[in-house]
Amino acid sequence: xxxxxxxxxxxxxxxxxxxxxxxxxxxxxxxxxxxxxxxxxxxxxxxxxxxxxxxxxxxxxxxxxxxxxxxxxxxxxxxxxxxxxxxxxxxxxxxxxxxxxxxxxxxxxxxxxxxxxxxxxxxxxxxxxxxxxxxxxxxxxxxxxxxxxxxxxxxxxxxxxxxxxxxxxxxxxxxxxxxxxxxxxxxxxxxxxxxxxxxxxxxxxxxxxxxxxxxxxxxxxxxxxxxxxxx
Amino acid sequence: xxxxxxxxxxxxxxxxxxxxxxxxxxxxxxxxxxxxxxxxxxxxxxxxxxxxxxxxxxxxxxxxxxxxxxxxxxxxxxxxxxxxxxxxxxxxxxxxxxxxxxxxxxxxxxxxxxxxxxxxxxxxxxxxxxxxxxxxxxxxxxxxxxxxxxxxxxxxxxxxxxxxxxxxxxx
Amino acid sequence: xxxxxxxxxxxxxxxxxxxxxxxxxxxxxxxxxxxxxxxxxxxxxxxxxxxxxxxxxxxxxxxxxxxxxxxxxxx
Numbered sequence: 001x002x003x004x005x006x007x008x009x010x011x012x013x014x015x016x017x018x019x020x021x022x023x024x025x026x027x028x029x030x031x032x033x034x035x036x037x038x039x040x041x042x043x044x045x046x047x048x049x050x051x052x053x054x055x056x057x058x059x060x061x062x063x064x065x066x067x068x069x070x071x072x073x074x075x076x077x078x079x080x081x082x083x084x085x086x087x088x089x090x091x092x093x094x095x096x097x098x099x100x101x102x103x104x105x106x107x108x109x110x111x112x113x114x115x116x117x118x119x120x121x122x123x124x125x126x127x128x129x130x131x132x133x134x135x136x137x138x139x140x141x142x143x144x145x146x147x148x149x150x151x152x153x154x155x156x157x158x159x160x161x162x163x164x165x166x167x168x169x170x171x172x173x174x175x176x177x178x179x180x181x182x183x184x185x186x187x188x189x190x191x192x193x194x195x196x197x198x199x200x201x202x203x204x205x206x207x208x209x210x211x212x213x214x215x216x217x218x219x220x221x222x223x224x225x226x227x228x229x230x231x
Numbered sequence: 232x233x234x235x236x237x238x239x240x241x242x243x244x245x246x247x248x249x250x251x252x253x254x255x256x257x258x259x260x261x262x263x264x265x266x267x268x269x270x271x272x273x274x275x276x277x278x279x280x281x282x283x284x285x286x287x288x289x290x291x292x293x294x295x296x297x298x299x300x301x302x303x304x305x306x307x308x309x310x311x312x313x314x315x316x317x318x319x320x321x322x323x324x325x326x327x328x329x330x331x332x333x334x335x336x337x338x339x340x341x342x343x344x345x346x347x348x349x350x351x352x353x354x355x356x357x358x359x360x361x362x363x364x365x366x367x368x369x370x371x372x373x374x375x376x377x378x379x380x381x382x383x384x385x386x387x388x389x390x391x392x393x394x395x396x397x398x399x400x401x402x
Numbered sequence: 403x404x405x406x407x408x409x410x411x412x413x414x415x416x417x418x419x420x421x422x423x424x425x426x427x428x429x430x431x432x433x434x435x436x437x438x439x440x441x442x443x444x445x446x447x448x449x450x451x452x453x454x455x456x457x458x459x460x461x462x463x464x465x466x467x468x469x470x471x472x473x474x475x476x477x
Contacts, residue, residue, distance in 0.1 A: 137389015
């Protein structure tokens with residue numbers, strides 16, 4: 001949605017500026033480096049080669065789509081925009097199906113789940129989860145980027161994000177150092193809740209997809225309703 | 232030229248990113264048995280540096296209780312390192328193909344302070360909630376673990392507090 | 403018709419968006435806001451927001467990784 005006034009201004013500014021230099025030669029060099037490293041991993045460690053190629057694709061995708069997890073939490077609160085959150089909900093629906101299939105192959109038809117070895121991220125839930133998530137939420141908004149955003153922006157050339165990364169490393173070390181305190185207070189007493197344990201994998205999958213779809217429509221409605229700053 | 236523009240130059244819509252990231256995470260889980268995680272890699276990197284300085288982080292309660300490494304991996308040579316470096320390089324390659332790379336300086340001391348503080352807060356939080364926005368949220372909800380949903384709700388609470396701080400002190 | 407320029411170089415999200423929002427409140431109808439940024443996410447972020455407000459909006463890349471966003475206040 002542009003107007004003639006803006007078009008004019010844009011043309012004028014483009015004329016005033018010199019031609020841009022191309023960074024494509026560097027792009028080609030780094031692409032070759034990435035492929036060579038992939039080749040080396042294929043020879044010495046097949047598993048790492050998969051991590052490498054998927055990592056490259058993830059980094060490329062996050063950068064190209066400007067995918068920002070911080071924005072998905074922050075923008076609904078700040079300006080009522082939920083388009084990143086909607087994209088994440090779509091990703092969740094895809095992954096719910098995919099993860100369920102992988103876990104189903106692992107678990108099979110057995111009634112007893114070995115929850116500590118099921119593929120995926122399954123961890124104890126309790127007060128520590130809430131405290132950790134709140135601390136993390138504050139951190140990501142004030143530093144301007146979450147974990148994936150920090151990595152992506154280092155690639156984009158943000159020096160600030162290197163500082164954030166150093167802070168991140170210091171923070172994880174502090175957290176690990178004081179883990180004993182939290183473990184004895186909350187974590188060791190908290191249950192690990194794997195939802196299919198109670199309702200079975202098929203129902204868990206279908207139920208979660210239904211919830212995600214409902215959430216999508218709610219978030220879409222929220223976006224249309226909220227236009228201005230809420231605070 | 233128009234194909235170049237569409238794929239390399241113009242930002243993709245968010246939903247394209249969402250679909251692709253979802254698919255990549257499923258492929259990762261199918262082929263390696265691991266889902267996408269980030270911050271535990273930062274911890275191992277930090278532990279590796281402490282090792283160099285002669286401290287013995289492997290004696291810590293945390294490392295005795297939890298082993299997230301695959302057999303034969305060390306603090307520095309592990310799949311987290313491979314993944315994290317690949318994400319940085321992947322992003323760098325994307326920026327360079329678009330000719331949009333620029334070293335971006337730190338604007339002022341305030342930005343530096345809040346960046347560093349935010350980093351520490353995030354790092355500390357990940358040890359409590361068993362992961363960051365990826366490990367305890369993006370990969371945890373599809374794993375059907377309740378802690379993923381709890382993390383999502385309270386991260387929103389944290390983001391709300393963060394917005395208050397941002398409007399009051401940073402803007 | 404006035405042109406107002408704000409410099410958001412080296413700022414991270416969501417500062418550019420909030421600065422634009424504040425500035426636009428002070429401006430008259432028909433004025434154009436020019437926002438300079440080097441944050442790739444801010445470009446998408448601001449344009450999406452401006453479109454939602456039904457402002458006229460466009461952007462151009464002036465140097466490698468530096469953009470100017472033009473927002474015309476229409477109401």
